Amino acid sequence: MPDMARRGPSHAAVIRTKKGRGRLSKSAEGTNLNSTAIVGILMGSDSDLPVMTEAARILEKFSIPFEIEVTSAHRSPARTHEYASTAIARGLKVLIVAAGGAAHLAGVVAALTTLPVIAVPMATTVLNGIDSLLSTVQMPAGVPVAAMAIDKPGAVNAGIYAAEIVATFDARVAQLLTDYKRELERLVTEKNARVKLQFAGKSS
Numbered sequence: 001m002p003d004m005a006r007r008g009p010s011h012a013a014v015i016r017t018k019k020g021r022g023r024l025s026k027s028a029e030g031t032n033l034n035s036t037a038i039v040g041i042l043m044g045s046d047s048d049l050p051v052m053t054e055a056a057r058i059l060e061k062f063s064i065p066f067e068i069e070v071t072s073a074h075r076s077p078a079r080t081h082e083y084a085s086t087a088i089a090r091g092l093k094v095l096i097v098a099a100g101g102a103a104h105l106a107g108v109v110a111a112l113t114t115l116p117v118i119a120v121p122m123a124t125t126v127l128n129g130i131d132s133l134l135s136t137v138q139m140p141a142g143v144p145v146a147a148m149a150i151d152k153p154g155a156v157n158a159g160i161y162a163a164e165i166v167a168t169f170d171a172r173v174a175q176l177l178t179d180y181k182r183e184l185e186r187l188v189t190e191k192n193a194r195v196k197l198q199f200a201g202k203s204s
Helices: 046-061 077-086 104-112 130-137 152-166 171-198
Strands: 013-016 022-025 039-043 066-070 094-099 117-121
Touching: 039 046, 039 104, 046 066, 046 094, 046 117, 046 152, 077 104, 094 104, 094 130, 094 152, 104 117, 104 130, 117 130, 117 152, 152 171
Parallel strands: 039 066, 039 094, 094 117
Antiparallel strands: 013 022
């Protein structure tokens, strides 16, 4: 199991390897993980890291400081309770949680804090994430958890959704999001032009 740096509740950084995959490290150099983190990324196991790294990349894209925690609702309940119950006092504004299997981690965290919780259903069981998705969307009234798409697309959207929450009080992030949406539109326009060019003159 990789080492994890201690900062109150244990936090670990995501850094890039030569192959571009995330890994856990004591060092937070070269990332947006620092003492001023405003977004927390949680996962029940380091096996979730390749997926949750996608959320971290989005936060890096928008220069939003974040922290990453490996903690389990079942195997380390006291540690999970400590992390969630102290999140506001530590300055966090939103939490992104990997939701695997019964997806208890996201639900437990949401029960322990008033911060918005975004869940990423993980395709880690024989049900390929359908179990996690249904568990997330079936949270009882009064304890909401925002459910994203399953696996990597959901992690990307979770990062964007977190950025949109941050943008409600950070004009810089709001502008970056506007620029991001314009870039998406530009890419669609380019694809449309390529398709039209490919089929030009072929229609009857």
